[in-house]
Amino acid sequence: MRTRRHFIQATAATTLLGSLGLQTARAQGLEQVKIVNGFPAGGSADVTSRRIGEKLGGSVYTKNAAVVENKTGAAGRIAVETVKNAVPDGATLLLTPYSMMSIYPHIYKQLSYDPFKDLTPVCMASMLTHGLAVGPMVPASVKTVKDYLAWAKANPKEANYGSPAAGSTPHFLGALLGLESGVDLKHVPYRGSIPGITDVIGGQLASMVTPHGDFLPNHRAGKLRIIATSGKTRSPFVPEVPTFAEQGFPDLVVEEWFGFYAPAKTPAAVVANANTAINAALKEKSVIDSLALSGMVPVGGSPEDMAKSMQYYFEFWGPLVKKIGFTAES
CATH class of the missing domain: 3.40.190.150 (Bordetella uptake gene, domain 1)
Structure with a gap:
């Protein structure tokens, strides 16, 4: 170009x-x-x-x-x-x-x-920074990105992730995760973060990639679980959550x-x-x-x-x- x-x-x-x-x-x-x-x-x-x-x-x-x-x-x-x-x-x-x-x-x-x-x-x-979060559709035993990918591979019909818009940064983070892992993750676009998060909490959607701040209230309330963030270092808002890079995906460092x-x-x-x-x-x-x-x-x-x-x-x-x-x- x-x-x-x-x-x-x-x-x-x-x-x-x-x-x-x-x-x-x-x-x-x-x-x-x-x-x-x-x-x-x-x-x-x-x-x-x-x-x-x-x-x-x-x-x-x-x-x-x-x-x-x-x-x-x-x-x-x-x-x-x-x-x-x-x-x-x-x-x-x-x-x-x-x-x-x-x-x-x-x-x-x-x-x-x-x-x-x-x-x-x-x-x-x-x-x-963006985050990957899972909801009640995904077993509580899934705590890491690799856990999630293993679950998604074993459950291809439920292996989906939402994003706030087709063509957005979160959409592509999920797509890159699927490409790098060889797991077919189906993308579900929404009009913004909140509708997708609502479906994750309600058990209609397995996971969501979106600005991790939009997950914070429900993450802290235990309604969903952030399992990775996309920053160069851990987010000060969820320091307990490791980055994608820490979990073996260095190409998913995006702010x-x-x-x-x-x-x-x-x-x-x-x-x-x-x-x-x-x-x-x-x-x-x-x-x-x-x-x-x-x-x-x-x-x-x-x-x-x-x-x-x-x-x-x-x-x-x-x-x-x-x-x-x-x-x-x-």
Whole structure:
């Protein structure tokens, strides 16, 4: 695929122009801002949107706290398209995991947006790791990934896993686990984490791969069991759970961020103001504590930082998607 280096250069230029116009934009401040995300209420995307949105009011960016709209459907693409087509005045932001930007271009031949042209990076918000959890369909004796794979191989009709969206990072983590182990794990896509977790707890679904923070309340209540996390090191939120790498799957080390985007052609000064306000919100103790409850940590940084990370993951996932062999027509 063609290089996206020009995108990073353009983002750097946008940041520079934003600093030049910052004083003018500070005096103006938007009356109301809306944050659109593509997943249901209660999940990691929703928590990130609401906790940060609550803190934006009274900032250089906007006078009032942001309104959050959960625009679910099409594996998160409807939300992206909504913001792509919004008026580029800074009043509408997208909050999305990097999947929709860095992975989807590899799997959708007719993707309805170009993440490098139709949207402008504003700020990375939160970082998370994913987890593999099993529910009551899987015997209590299954405590590790290898235990689960052995059970799945012996029970092929029940050997399935859910994810919050087809083509998402959790979907591909499960697919890579199946490929590397030689076990046929059937994928079941959902509209977000919560519906899939509900089915795991209810015994209709064997397992789920999704942001591990979405499992935490039910894991602690004993309603499901997290058996692996995808970080470089163990999660501080479930330190008793070993990583995939510790359990013999080093290729399943993946961390993912949620980030804010504005429509392309949003004034540079407004993007700079939004970035300033979001970075300030991420330093608030109440935001840090709320993110921790969902297994996330704040990130922040500049639009250029976000563009570089987006480019990195675009290149990282390309060969893996090819290895998995998934396309939107699969």
